[in-house]
Amino acid sequence: MENTLNIFKRSALHWLCLFFFFIAVQSSCKKNKDQKPEYPAGSNENVNTWILDSLKRYYYWNESLPSNLDISAKPQDFFNSVRNAADRFSYIINPNDPSTYTPNNKNFGFDYSTIKEQTTGQVIGIIKLVLKDSPASRAGLKRGDYINKINGKQLTEANAQTLQNEILSSDHFTLMIAELNNNTWVDKKSVEISKGVILDQREISKVIESDGKKIGYLYLTDFSPGLANSLTAAFSGFKTSGISDLILDLRYNSGGQVAEAAGLCALIAQGVNYDKPFITYKGNKNGGVKTESLGSAATFDGTVNFNTLLQKNLGLSKVYILGTAATASASEVIINNLKPYMQVILIGETTRGKDEASFSISDARNPKQVQWEMHPIVYKLFNSSGIGGYSAGILPDVPVNELSSLPLRQFGEIEDPLLKAAISQVTGKAIAAVNNKLKQAKTKELAVAKVLLDTRIQAANSSIVITHH
Incomplete structure (x- = not known):
């Protein structure tokens, strides 16, 4: 009996050892399977692994990222290979390598x-x-x-x-x-x-008097950091002049910071306050849905005091905006996100159609292993009424082609076709031509049969709404 018991104990011990050995092997195999291989810093594999991990967390289309990827590819080729078919604007650059940038005319002006x-x-x-x-x-x-x-x-x-x-x-x-x-x-x-250095561009502002009305005119090239604060002087002038209407010229404005767009809205619209909802970001499951107030959006970076904006606020119920196919990103945020506050009349052409936002993603590890910088689409954008979806562009209320009347006029001249149409909307009357015979002669001599390319529209293609989230 004792001998049988000993045999049973040895047998049980044997199977117990086999069981723990099996568990250890399984655990080791699973660990090895789950553990990502380590690649040398700076290698394509290392960079592309970082790209993929970042996109899985932030990318709007993260659930449709392809599988069976070639992580040995060049980083830009790899990034482009994983971009969603609906993604028109995400990009990646290496700040230390100018060849990775999209060429543009910015260095010439x-x-x-x-x-x-x-x-x-x-x-x-x-x-x-x-x-x-x-x-x-x-x-x-x-x-x-x-x-x-x-x-x-x-x-x-x-x-x-x-x-x-x-x-x-x-x-x-x-x-x-x-x-x-x-x-x-x-x-x-x-x-x-x-090539040369170009400083930030100042706005063009003036007051136009037509048919007994005082009309403010404001031309903006972009929405660079600090813009809203710099515009307070111009809006103070508008208030002092007692303008009744505002024409906002965004025809070549390819966008920039959401904060500056929010700040400009706070200077224009009636009934604004800090807590008024301004913009809604809709991301992937990780990003979720976030609604930001006008005050929070305008002041997040500390470049402007919201009470200062309110002091210069025009309190208008209607705004006239000049736009073209080069009007993009933050400019379209202005058009779409002012609509819950006031009537917006768009004059010109269909805008570019950037209803998406991005923020810069770089390697935060210390020491940094990846020198590349990504700007992937992270959010779709909506106004406080939940209206967005303008990826095909925002249609004009008053269609006008600025090339329909040549030569081109300087910004703010009332003979400019877009500005003339806006003034007519304000006053309800057509604008009499200045030196009409000369204008008709020049228009007759020179007319556009076909537009082959436009460098400003090409520049707008590479712009993205920039948010701080």
Whole structure:
């Protein structure tokens, strides 16, 4: 009996040892399976693993990320391979590598449209925007100038994009400014432009008196940090002048900070206060849904005091906004998110359609292993009434094409087609043409048959609403 008991004990001990061995092996296998391999810092595998982990947490479309990925690919190629098909605007850059940036005209300070001209059939460039104190302005370029040659090469339909790329990839280039003489384009002067530093652009503001009304006009290039605070002087002038209406010119404004858009709204609309809901962010399951008040959005970075904005507030019930296909991101937030507060009349063209927001994601580890910086779409945007969904752009209430009347006028001149239409909306009357015969002659000589490319619209494609969440 004792011998049998001993055999049973040895057998039980044997099976118990096997059981614990099996559990240990299973645990080890599971641990090895779950544990991610470690890759050398700076390697494509290391960078791409960080990209994927970040996207799984923040990316709006994180639940549809593809599987079976090649993590040995170059980081930009990898990032583009995992972007959702509906994602038009997310991007990734390496701040230490300029080749990873999308080329643009920011270092030169001008934008232009390339058109096919109706009368002569010739392809010509029209300068649309020249930034103040920029290489372009210092070289003498002006809004409304015409270009017929780039680096000595005549503009054509076939080479328009190639010549634009030459500008973007160079530090120095030459433009030939042309003029139309007896239905023939002739060279006027050669302009050389080199890359240079461009400071923040100030607003253009003025008071226009028309048909007994005082109308405020405000042109803004972007929504850079500190804008709302800098606008308090202009709005103080509007209040002192006793304006009854405001025209907000965002035709080339490709956006920027939500905070500055909120600050501008606080300067314009009636019935505003700190706690008024302003914007709703809808993210993935991790981000959830967040509604932010007007005051919180406008003051999060401490650049402006909300009471200061309220002191300059115009208390308007209606605003007229000038927009084009280059009007994007934070500019569209202004258009959409003012609507619960007041009547918004959009004049011009359908806007770009950026109803999404991003924030910068970089490696927060110490020491940092990844030098890349991501700007993925994190949120879809809605106003305080829950209205958003303008990815196809916001349609104008009053359609106007600024190229319908040439030459282009300077910002704030009442003969500008967009501004003229806005003033007509304010007063209910058509604006009499200034020097009508000259205007009709120039319009008859020069008309747009086809727009081939627009550098400002291309720049708007790379802009994203920037939020602090």
